[in-house]
Amino acid sequence: MIASDLRSGVERLGDMIAAAKTIVPFTGAGISTECGIPDFRSPGGLWTRNRPIPFDEFVASQDARDESWRRRFAMETTFAAARPGRGHRALASLYRAGKIPAIITQNIDNLHQASGFAPDHVIELHGNTTYARCIGCGQTYQLDWVKSRFEVDGAAPDCTVCDEPVKTATVSFGQAMPEDAMQRATELSQTCDLFIAIGSSLVVWPAAGFPMMAKNCGARLVIINREPTEQDDIADLVIRHDIGEALGPFVGN
Structure with missing residues (x-):
């Protein structure tokens, strides 16, 4: 379901967070753009x-x-x-509250650790x-x-x-993915009941397979990303708005 507007999306996300026992966030470059770090594929991104x-x-x-x-x-x-943005801080709040056991990230910027996640609980795929x-x-x-x-x-x-x-x-193109990180991400995806993909285009594999894996194992899937992704049609909730605005209400909760 694609949220009709930001407010309804945030309210629905809040209900899903409240009902969840184990939340696993999966973050991509989009969560760090408000921190001043450019993403890869957008106009002006690093790869352009x-x-x-x-x-x-x-x-x-x-x-x-x-x-x-x-x-x-x-x-x-x-x-x-760069300092942690609203998205990082919101996830760190849920982590401190015991909702999030660990976070899976495609990012390389260390901002999840800076926001309060223990280094051992940040699964860095890249x-x-x-x-x-x-x-x-x-x-x-x-x-x-x-x-x-x-x-x-x-x-x-x-x-x-x-x-x-x-x-x-x-991890560069053509370089082997870290086996331990991939195994831990697999276990988290298979055992959570709410998986939230945030700021990822979901086109870089094998990392992009984790949201689908979580969904197939029974978790509800939320995608927060400004642009459409190929997995929107299997998501329980899609919020196509600014990540900081979507997650900002959960900072400090």
């Missing part, structure tokens, strides 16, 4: 300005690694300045851009270390342990 660098290209080419890190450093001010990791041995690095090495050497650094490339701890 820069072609994504696939994982195999990153591994094979020093030039690709250098370009990847140049882009990340260019976004540093944006990521550093990784995290606030630190770096060696693609060989998994050694972690702070971004300041990478930046200083980049500035001194004029090139993206390799791991000090195994000499393999260091990249942001994110």
Whole structure:
């Protein structure tokens, strides 16, 4: 059911939240746009300005690694300045109230952790851009270390342990999805009674399969997104309005 207006959608969502025992949110880039972080596909989004660098290209080419890190450093001010928005804070309120056991996210911006979710309760399907990791041995690095090495050497650094490339701890196109995160997301989707997809276009697979999985396992499905998605027709409620306005009434509840 598509909400006829924002007010009726929020009221219906409130009823569903009140009735639910276990809520699992699934968030995409749309929840962070009011925080100043651009999404990927919309006009002006990151992918309209820069072609994504696939994982195999990153591994094979020093030039690709250098370009990847140049882009990340260019976004540093944006990521550093971002603070949790109304959507993040609303979900954190429901988490503190015991309604949400954990959150599944496609986002890499660390804003759910900043809003109050314990890091262990944020299931990051696409990784995290606030630190770096060696693609060989998994050694972690702070971004300041990478930046200083980049500035001194004029090139993206390799791991000090195994000499393999260091990249942001994110999942690139062509890179394997994190097995533990996928397994935990599967379990959450199969056991909740309310699944809320927020700010995701639901076109990136396999992550986009979780709302459908939850629905097939008996959960009610809510989709909050400005644009239509391919799963709107199976949802119990669709709210096509600003995410901050839709979730704002639940901040502090």
